[in-house]
Amino acid sequence: MKEWIARVARQREFMIFVIVAVVTVAMTFSSPHFLTTGNILALLLGLSIEAIVVVAMTNLMVSGGFDMSVGSVLAFTSATTATFLRMGMPVVFAVLIGLSFGAIIGLINGFFVAKVGLNPFVTTLSGLSLYRGLTLIITGGQNLAGLPRSFRAIGQPRFFGVQTPIIIALVLIILGDLLLRNSRFFRQFYYIGGNEKAARLSGIRVDRLKMLSYVLTGFFAAVAGVVMTSRLGAASVTAGTGMELRVITAVIIGGASLQGGEGSVLGSFLGILLMGLILNALNLLGVSVYWQTFVVGATLLTAVVIDRLGKLKNEGQLVLPRFRFARKTTE
Numbered sequence: 001m002k003e004w005i006a007r008v009a010r011q012r013e014f015m016i017f018v019i020v021a022v023v024t025v026a027m028t029f030s031s032p033h034f035l036t037t038g039n040i041l042a043l044l045l046g047l048s049i050e051a052i053v054v055v056a057m058t059n060l061m062v063s064g065g066f067d068m069s070v071g072s073v074l075a076f077t078s079a080t081t082a083t084f085l086r087m088g089m090p091v092v093f094a095v096l097i098g099l100s101f102g103a104i105i106g107l108i109n110g111f112f113v114a115k116v117g118l119n120p121f122v123t124t125l126s127g128l129s130l131y132r133g134l135t136l137i138i139t140g141g142q143n144l145a146g147l148p149r150s151f152r153a154i155g156q157p158r159f160f161g162v163q164t165p166i167i168i169a170l171v172l173i174i175l176g177d178l179l180l181r182n183s184r185f186f187r188q189f190y191y192i193g194g195n196e197k198a199a200r201l202s203g204i205r206v207d208r209l210k211m212l213s214y215v216l217t218g219f220f221a222a223v224a225g226v227v228m229t230s231r232l233g234a235a236s237v238t239a240g241t242g243m244e245l246r247v248i249t250a251v252i253i254g255g256a257s258l259q260g261g262e263g264s265v266l267g268s269f270l271g272i273l274l275m276g277l278i279l280n281a282l283n284l285l286g287v288s289v290y291w292q293t294f295v296v297g298a299t300l301l302t303a304v305v306i307d308r309l310g311k312l313k314n315e316g317q318l319v320l321p322r323f324r325f326a327r328k329t330t331e
Contacts, residue, residue: 012255016270023277031284039280041162047276048165049074049224050247051269055176056220057247058268059186060213064193064260065113065120066248067214069105069127070221071240076131077102078225082144082235091151095226102222103215105131110214114207128244135237145234155230165227172220177265189213193260242296249300250275258304275299 027034053070060067081098085091109127112118155165180186191199192206200206221240229235253271256263278299279292 013264013267013270016254016267016274020270020274020277023274023281027277027281027284030281034281034284037161039284041166043276043280044166044169045163047272048163048169049228050243050250050272051169052172052224052227053217053221053243053247054250054268054272055172055265056213056217058176058251058254058256058263058265059180059189060217061248061251061256061258062180062193062260062263063189063210063213064196065210065213066124066258067106067109067127067217068121068124068244068248069109069131070217070247071243072128072131072135073102073105073218073221074225074228074240074243075135075235075237076105076138076225077222078229078235078239079135079138079144079237081226082147082229083138085147085151086144091148094151095154098226099219099222102218102220102225104218106215106218106221107211109218110211113214114210139235139237141237143234143236147229147233147235152230152233155227156233163231165231168223168227173265173269177269180265190261193257193262195261242293245300246272246275246296249296252304253299 024035033039053074057067057070077098080101081094084094084097089097105127109120109123112123113120155163157164159167180189188199188204188209191202191204192209196206225239228239250272251263251268252258253274254263254267254269256268275296278295282291282295283289
């Protein structure tokens, strides 16, 4: 039992869970409105859309890549789905088209990264502007409202008081974590991120799997876009703005490395939950909303620094100073 407890305590997820628990206890005493059913459900509802994207982003970063365009892909697929719905297309077909656009965009990103050899940052950063621009062209810079009631039934109903976006996010997180931990197929992404050359030599189809990871990321961004549009009853041209930074920050906090080979969906969810708790605490404590962007940036920088220091320590390149104090001897 002691060995099991020690092994659990060494896990990155356990440390994040402890921090989340400490923040929760501190806010319970600081604000009487924090630990209420309404506030907790509002917090989870606000995180649900980004939590959906976190599932695929974790898999992508485990394989050594990342995607800066997920926010723009969310907005673009949201706008295209709403446009087809307003044209009278059946809900099922409009949703399938929106999800297909997300998968196709992911395939394009994966092709340029895996086959052409472009840098993931440059490729997806250009996509961030490209798909945001297409969203503005499609919508004319205006939100698209007046969507059919049957479509709004995806994201607005409640089950036992819990809205469907929260349920969808939790189901995807549980499935994603189980598959990434236990599935032989998805374990290959760890091998690719850990040592791509060794993965190729062992017979793993690296290029195909890297492209698949980008396809999944684009698809999940589209799922998040459809769910968000259904919940709001309209497609917003500003949807997903800044999401990429928050999602990547959460994945890094959860234990993923920018070099790949590490991370878990559960850790990423705890990371995004921790960020949500911090921002929620700032709101309840009356801190100016302008500090929220600063907090996200500071959290990202801190997470990257911790990740880098951890890598250097594991490689033996980080030597912490040791201070020795001479003992006073008496003759």
